[in-house]
Amino acid sequence: MILVVDVGNTNIVLGVYKDSRNIAGWRISTDAKKTSDEYSIKVMQLFLQSDLNPKEVKGIIISSVVPNIMHSLENMVKKSFGINPLIVGPGVKTGINIKYDNPKEVGADRIVNAVAAHDKYNKDLIIIDFGTATTFCSLTKDANYLGGCITPGIKISSDALFDRAAKLPRIELETPKSIICKNTVTSMQAGIIYGYIGQVEYIVNKMKKEMMDHGTEEPFVIATGGLAKLIAKETDVIDKVDSSLTLEGLRIIYEKNKE
Known part of the structure; x- marks a missing residue:
């Protein structure tokens, strides 16, 4: 299983995939004041409610437009899953040619959407x-x-x-x-x-x-x-x-x- 995490200004959307199939999804509030422990408790509860075993998660990827929340989320992932997450940003392979004046300015959410749209609709x-x-x-x-x-x-x-x-x-x-x-x-x-x-x-x-x-x-x-x-x-x-x-x-x- 892999856990995918999209951090927006208002909500954090999480999804679990197994063999490329989405088997669970949740939406929680974005709160930069929460600690890694608080996020860990919440995410573990969501896995439990969906009858999923966190130990089966073999990979995690995060995209975020909220930089000041990333320290807590990355620590949560390492503590709860024992995994170093992949963070969407410069150096990550996407298959998309970004024609922006400064490609680093493009929000991670926009890049992620473009990757999926190109793959699904071509x-x-x-x-x-x-x-x-x-x-x-x-x-x-x-x-x-x-x-x-x-x-x-x-x-x-x-x-x-x-x-x-x-x-x-x-x-x-x-x-x-x-x-x-x-x-x-x-x-x-x-x-x-x-x-x-x-x-x-x-x-x-x-x-x-x-x-x-x-x-x-x-x-x-x-x-x-x-x-x-x-x-x-x-x-x-x-x-x-x-x-x-x-x-x-x-x-x-x-x-x-x-x-």
Whole structure:
């Protein structure tokens, strides 16, 4: 078995693979204040609840966009599993040609998504990851990572409205039936969600044009991340929601580097 760990700003997503098949997955809160012992207790509980034996884990890979949590996580892995984890970063084989001005600036999560998307779809692609920030990435069939853009995530936008406007309440992110709303809560929901959909559609269409102007076929658009389904059901610019993309990418990178 291998354990794959994706550390985001809001959540840590863990998955267990056996013979390239996902057999368990969990999501816990990212907390830089937690010690390695606290993370160890939590992860061991998750293995126990899923009736999995931690001693059967033979390899571990971690990608992270939160540097100040890595010391605790690496210590947790070494204490709990007796394994030195593979950390996604410079020097790790991915099979992706990064065309960024400075390839080291590309977030590990974006690289991992690109690896999985290229392996699974083998097309000209736009990859959208709806996380704490929303990332849009352009990837060619030849595995050239062209770049992309980053926007505030939909929850950041919602929280900012609550934090900065004194009379507006904190709301659930739900799609209202109408964009012409008759109360404050649904008015905020409509503005945030439909406004975000408009942003996604504009960015995707502009990225498609730029890619096709440079000789690619029309890109296939994949969405992943916690709020991907919420947005995808309201727009036709997203071709597929693939919630397992990041964990699959970690598994693939581990296989490329396990020797």
